[in-house]
Amino acid sequence: MPLTESKPVQEEPIIKSSISKQIADQLRNSIINGRFKTGERLPTEDELANRYGVSRATIREALKRLAAQNLVRSRRGPAGGNFVNQPTHEELAESLSGAATLLVSLGSMDIEEIVDARRVLQGGCLKLAAQHAKPEHVQKVQAALVRQKQAGISDEAFCHADVAFHRALVDAADNSMIRFVMYTTIEALVPITNMVLSYVKDRHEIIAIHERLLSALEQKREDELEIALNQLLDYLMESFRLAQIQHAKHQKPPSGSN
Amino acid sequence: MPLTESKPVQEEPIIKSSISKQIADQLRNSIINGRFKTGERLPTEDELANRYGVSRATIREALKRLAAQNLVRSRRGPAGGNFVNQPTHEELAESLSGAATLLVSLGSMDIEEIVDARRVLQGGCLKLAAQHAKPEHVQKVQAALVRQKQAGISDEAFCHADVAFHRALVDAADNSMIRFVMYTTIEALVPITNMVLSYVKDRHEIIAIHERLLSALEQKREDELEIALNQLLDYLMESFRLAQIQHAKHQKPPSGSN
DNA sequence: GACATGTATTTGTCAGACAAATAATATCGG
DNA sequence: CCGATATTATTTGTCTGACAAATACATGTC
Numbered sequence: 001m002p003l004t005e006s007k008p009v010q011e012e013p014i015i016k017s018s019i020s021k022q023i024a025d026q027l028r029n030s031i032i033n034g035r036f037k038t039g040e041r042l043p044t045e046d047e048l049a050n051r052y053g054v055s056r057a058t059i060r061e062a063l064k065r066l067a068a069q070n071l072v073r074s075r076r077g078p079a080g081g082n083f084v085n086q087p088t089h090e091e092l093a094e095s096l097s098g099a100a101t102l103l104v105s106l107g108s109m110d111i112e113e114i115v116d117a118r119r120v121l122q123g124g125c126l127k128l129a130a131q132h133a134k135p136e137h138v139q140k141v142q143a144a145l146v147r148q149k150q151a152g153i154s155d156e157a158f159c160h161a162d163v164a165f166h167r168a169l170v171d172a173a174d175n176s177m178i179r180f181v182m183y184t185t186i187e188a189l190v191p192i193t194n195m196v197l198s199y200v201k202d203r204h205e206i207i208a209i210h211e212r213l214l215s216a217l218e219q220k221r222e223d224e225l226e227i228a229l230n231q232l233l234d235y236l237m238e239s240f241r242l243a244q245i246q247h248a249k250h251q252k253p254p255s256g257s258n
Numbered sequence: 259m260p261l262t263e264s265k266p267v268q269e270e271p272i273i274k275s276s277i278s279k280q281i282a283d284q285l286r287n288s289i290i291n292g293r294f295k296t297g298e299r300l301p302t303e304d305e306l307a308n309r310y311g312v313s314r315a316t317i318r319e320a321l322k323r324l325a326a327q328n329l330v331r332s333r334r335g336p337a338g339g340n341f342v343n344q345p346t347h348e349e350l351a352e353s354l355s356g357a358a359t360l361l362v363s364l365g366s367m368d369i370e371e372i373v374d375a376r377r378v379l380q381g382g383c384l385k386l387a388a389q390h391a392k393p394e395h396v397q398k399v400q401a402a403l404v405r406q407k408q409a410g411i412s413d414e415a416f417c418h419a420d421v422a423f424h425r426a427l428v429d430a431a432d433n434s435m436i437r438f439v440m441y442t443t444i445e446a447l448v449p450i451t452n453m454v455l456s457y458v459k460d461r462h463e464i465i466a467i468h469e470r471l472l473s474a475l476e477q478k479r480e481d482e483l484e485i486a487l488n489q490l491l492d493y494l495m496e497s498f499r500l501a502q503i504q505h506a507k508h509q510k511p512p513s514g515s516n
Numbered sequence: 517g518a519c520a521t522g523t524a525t526t527t528g529t530c531a532g533a534c535a536a537a538t539a540a541t542a543t544c545g546g
Numbered sequence: 547c548c549g550a551t552a553t554t555a556t557t558t559g560t561c562t563g564a565c566a567a568a569t570a571c572a573t574g575t576c
Contacts, residue, residue: 018558018560020559033363038364044525044526055562057560057561060527061318061322061560065326067279067323068322069327069356069357075526077568079569080526081525081526082527099327102329102345105290110434113436117436117439120383121379124378125379128378173378175375176371177367177374177375177446180361180442181443184439188435276527276528277529302557303557312529313531315528315530316528318558332557332558333558334537334538335556336537336538336539336556337539337556338556339557340558
C-alpha cells in the first residue's frame, strides 16, 4: 500500500465501469485465486470501505453482486460478517437453471433445439449411468418414479417428481460436471413438460416410459436406455405440438409469440 | 395503492431474508414473467424507492443483484435508467463458465470428472456436428486451427485459439442449447490446458489431433471424430499428470496464469 | 451454577446530499 | 434559417452519517 494516497499520480486506466463493479470483480478474483478461502470471513464492510477508499454503500453494492452469485453470505452480529460461500451443487444448479429458464422464457431458445440437445447429451449421460450407477442411485430413481405414480397428485407435484426423476437419472452417471450441465437442460424443459401436462392430461405414457428407463438402468442396458429416452422425447415433442394447438384455440391468436 | 399505509394490518409473513433481496426477486420475476419486457426501461430508482416504500440504497442493492446476473443494465443521464437486458448467448455462456471455473477452482470438481464429462457430452455433440455442419461452420473451425498453428504465438494466444477451436466445433452442431451447455465444459478445461501448455511445451500433438478432428468433420465421419476426441482427451489427461508432477517439484506456480 | 440482562459488534436500512454523465433545449453567430 | 456551442434537466453513481436489528459475549443476580 502506498503511503501517499491523496494524489495517485499513476494514471488511472480510464475504466468505464462503476467502482462497485470493479470491486466486486476484484473480490471475486480474490476468492477464486484462494486469497479468501471458502468459509472464511472477509473484512467488515467498514474495513473494506477504508481499504478501498470508498464508502460503505459502494462496498455493499459490490458485496450484493457477489451475493447474487452465491459467492458470499452475510450474517449480522458480532460473529457475523460476509463469508465466502462454497456454493453447493444445488445452489449452482439453481442459478444455472435460472439462466436456462430465462433463456427459454425469453424465447431465445427453440423447443426443438432443447429436445435435440437433450437427446444427444442425455443419451451420452445415460450411457455413463449404465456403467457407473450404484444401487443407491437406482434407488433414488425408483423413489422418484414411485412419487410420480401416486394417484391424485397435482400437476405441479407430478412435474416436481418428474424433475426429481430425471435428476436422479443424471446423478446415476456419478459425475459432478455432468450433473452441473444436465440439470440445466432438465430445467429448461420444465415449462414444456408443464404445458404438456396441463393440456394433454395423460400421464400414463410418461410413466410407462419412465418405467422402461428404470428397468433398463437396473439391467444396465445402454441400448434400451437410449431407445426409451428417444421415445420419451418424441412423445414430449408430439404432445407439445398438440398442446400448442389447443393453447392457440383457447387463447387469443398468438400475438406475442416473439 | 391503498390509501391507508400507516398500519398494514395484514400480518407481514415473517420473512427472514433482507428487503433488498426480496425486491430483487420480485423484480426478477416481473422480468421473467414479461411484466417488464426486454429492452424496456424500468422506473427510476427514486420511483421504485417510493413504490416499494424503501430507500434508494435498498433499491440499488436489489438492482445490483440483478445486474450481477446480467438481467439489467444501467445508464446515466436523462435518457438513462435501468434497462431490462436481453442477455446474449455470450453473456449467458460467460456467467455459466464463470460458475464452472469457480467450481473447478474451489476443487469441488475433479479433473477426471471434467474430462469424462467432456468425452461423453462432446462425443454426442460431435455426432450432431457431423450431421449438421455447414460450410461456414467448418470454415470457422479451420480458421481457429490456422491461428493455433501460427509459429511463435504465446501460450496465452495459443490457449485462446484452442478455446476458439473447440467453440467452433460446438457451433458446428448448430444448436443453441448445446452451445450454451458445452461452452461451459470447454471453459472448465481451460485452466488445465493452460497448465499443460506451460509445463509440457509440446503443441505438436494437440495440433495434430485438431487437424484430425477438422478433417473428420469435413468428411462427416462420426467415428473418426470420436476417436480423435478421445485421443485428445487422453493426451490432455496424461500431460496433466506429468504437469502435476513437475508442478509439485518446482512448487512455485506462475502466479498470474489466470 | 443457571438464567436473565446488558453491551459491543456487525450487517441492514434510511435520509439527504453532491458528482458525473448525458440527452434535450436554449443561445448565439453566421 | 442553420449550425455549433452553452445551458439545463434528469438520472445513475458515490459519499456521509445516522439509526435499527440481530446476535455473540460478558456481566450480574439469585
